[in-house]
Amino acid sequence: MKSILAFLFLLFVINSGKAQQHAEYTPPDDPAVQQKLAQWQDLKFGLFMHWGPYSEWGVVESWSLCPEDEGWTQRKGPYGADYNTYKTAYENLQTTFNPTHFDPDKWVRAAKDAGMKYVVFTTKHHDGFSMFDTKQTDYKVTSPKTAFSTNPKSNVAKEIFNSFRKENFMIGAYFSKPDWHSPYYWWPYFPPKDRNVNYDPAKYPERWQQFKDFTYNQLQELMTGYGKIDILWMDGGWVRPLRKADSALAHEMGNRYNQDIDMPKIAKMARANQPGLIMVDRAVPGAYENYTTPEQQVPAAPLSYPWESCITMGNSWSYVPGDKYKSSQQIVQLLVKIVSRGGNLLMNIGPGPDGDWDPEAYKRLADIGKWIKVNGEGIYASKAIAPYSDGDIFFTQTNGGSNEYAFLLGNENGLILPPVVSIKPGNARKVQQLTLLGVKQKLKWKQDGDVINVTIPAALQNNSGLAYAAGFKIKY
Numbered sequence: 313m314k315s316i317l318a319f320l321f322l323l324f325v326i327n328s329g330k331a332q333q334h335a336e337y338t339p340p341d342d343p344a345v346q347q348k349l350a351q352w353q354d355l356k357f358g359l360f361m362h363w364g365p366y367s368e369w370g371v372v373e374s375w376s377l378c379p380e381d382e383g384w385t386q387r388k389g390p391y392g393a394d395y396n397t398y399k400t401a402y403e404n405l406q407t408t409f410n411p412t413h414f415d416p417d418k419w420v421r422a423a424k425d426a427g428m429k430y431v432v433f434t435t436k437h438h439d440g441f442s443m444f445d446t447k448q449t450d451y452k453v454t455s456p457k458t459a460f461s462t463n464p465k466s467n468v469a470k471e472i473f474n475s476f477r478k479e480n481f482m483i484g485a486y487f488s489k490p491d492w493h494s495p496y497y498w499w500p501y502f503p504p505k506d507r508n509v510n511y512d513p514a515k516y517p518e519r520w521q522q523f524k525d526f527t528y529n530q531l532q533e534l535m536t537g538y539g540k541i542d543i544l545w546m547d548g549g550w551v552r553p554l555r556k557a558d559s560a561l562a563h564e565m566g567n568r569y570n571q572d573i574d575m576p577k578i579a580k581m582a583r584a585n586q587p588g589l590i591m592v593d594r595a596v597p598g599a600y601e602n603y604t605t606p607e608q609q610v611p612a613a614p615l616s617y618p619w620e621s622c623i624t625m626g627n628s629w630s631y632v633p634g635d636k637y638k639s640s641q642q643i644v645q646l647l648v649k650i651v652s653r654g655g656n657l658l659m660n661i662g663p664g665p666d667g668d669w670d671p672e673a674y675k676r677l678a679d680i681g682k683w684i685k686v687n688g689e690g691i692y693a694s695k696a697i698a699p700y701s702d703g704d705i706f707f708t709q710t711n712g713g714s715n716e717y718a719f720l721l722g723n724e725n726g727l728i729l730p731p732v733v734s735i736k737p738g739n740a741r742k743v744q745q746l747t748l749l750g751v752k753q754k755l756k757w758k759q760d761g762d763v764i765n766v767t768i769p770a771a772l773q774n775n776s777g778l779a780y781a782a783g784f785k786i787k788y
């Protein structure tokens with residue numbers, strides 16, 4: 313009996329070890345990818361945009377089509393009561409999609425001013441509506457069926473990429489692997505059951521092959537017809553080879569099928585056209601997940617591989633009228649926390665049906681811009697440094713460690729500096745110089761072992777013109 317238990321235990325240990333192995337990061341071996349990844353890690357702050365005909369209704373992106381009963385899949389509005397009526401009405405949104413205020417240069421100006429350095433745009437979300445001029449389907453923004461198709465800027469993905477590229481942003485194409493419009497993914501013969509393919513690819517290999525070809529061809533279009541692309545951000549992690557060790561995750565998503573779309577072949581084509589392309593086969597650990605993407609969260613500690621938190625500026629990824637936007641202080645502090653742990657922040661704004669953002673989004677970006685112009689030197693190209701944070705103070709370093717930054721975060725009352733700020737960088741190096749970013753006045757400070765006590769003059773304690781997070785610069 314004992315030996316059986318011991319054996320079972322051993323099996324458990326081996327298996328949990330394996331699961332961990334799968335969760336591990338595989339560094340890219342292509343030097344061009346390594347180089348681009350390092351460049352990307354220095355950018356720290358990017359813009360994410362979820363946009364499509366769903367924005368007309370102001371509902372969640374795509375998910376209301378998914379026959380799963382989750383909080384985020386609920387159907388609302390006049391067609392919500394009946395699935396088939398709803399799906400028809402949803403797909404009909406194509407005909408009225410007409411964002412005549414679409415002006416990507418305006419977005420670039422605001423994003424650039426806020427200090428954002430890269431953009432990731434939904435070329436296609438799970439609903440399958442292509443926001444680019446694909447030849448593989450008529451369910452696209454440039455189809456004659458779409459109101460906006462007569463507009464000279466109707467190939468919106470191309471317009472967005474060109475506008476941001478002109479201002480030296482890195483360009484990222486979000487692409488959903490699952491496609492709920494494609495008859496090769498949701499075969500109309502069967503009703504859709506959940507988010508997954510609605511037939512068994514092993515039983516109908518020809519149909520699955522058509523889906524693979526369709527996906528490959530769409531990606532080839534994006535990799536060849538849209539200028540230089542730096543990041544291919546592929547969502548829908550349940551579309552992947554089914555492996556035993558992944559079964560826990562696969563079950564969670566109700567998936568029983570092997571949904572292998574041949575990522576090695578896709579990667580070969582993509583990188584032949586876009587040398588050094590960063591691939592983000594999201595939540596599929598392995599050679600094609602060059603960085604990981606914690607969603608709506610900040611990891612509690614630094615990760616040992618490249619990562620990016622994607623976080624909404626409002627509550628929703630898609631445009632929702634009257635959505636509640638995070639405060640500028642919250643956004644800046646998210647950035648500081650993420651950067652102190654070595655990650656990037658990809659902040660999402662959902663454009664509305666008229667083709668513009670909520671005015672609140674512009675206000676936030678303008679505020680962030682003011683802060684970043686003063687404090688950006690401790691953000692961009694910085695690296696994490698232990699102890700990463702101490703209470704409300706978060707650390708970064710630049711120049712190989714000769715500069716260290718200690719960001720003191722404001723609280724719900726704003727940024728009020730105490731008479732003495734005690735900074736504990738957690739190392740005993742001798743401080744040469746200490747300044748407060750954005751403040752000309754010299755500050756008195758004293759290093760005492762591993763504590764630096766900075767005296768804050770009364771005039772600076774309040775109303776100092778500083779906001780959100782005060783950046784102390786320490787030179788060693």
Ligand code: GLC
Nearest residue numbers: 362373374375547607622629
């Ligand atoms: C969530 C949403 C999905 C969105 C993604 C962005 O997974 O369900 O719609 O595209 O976040 O990271």
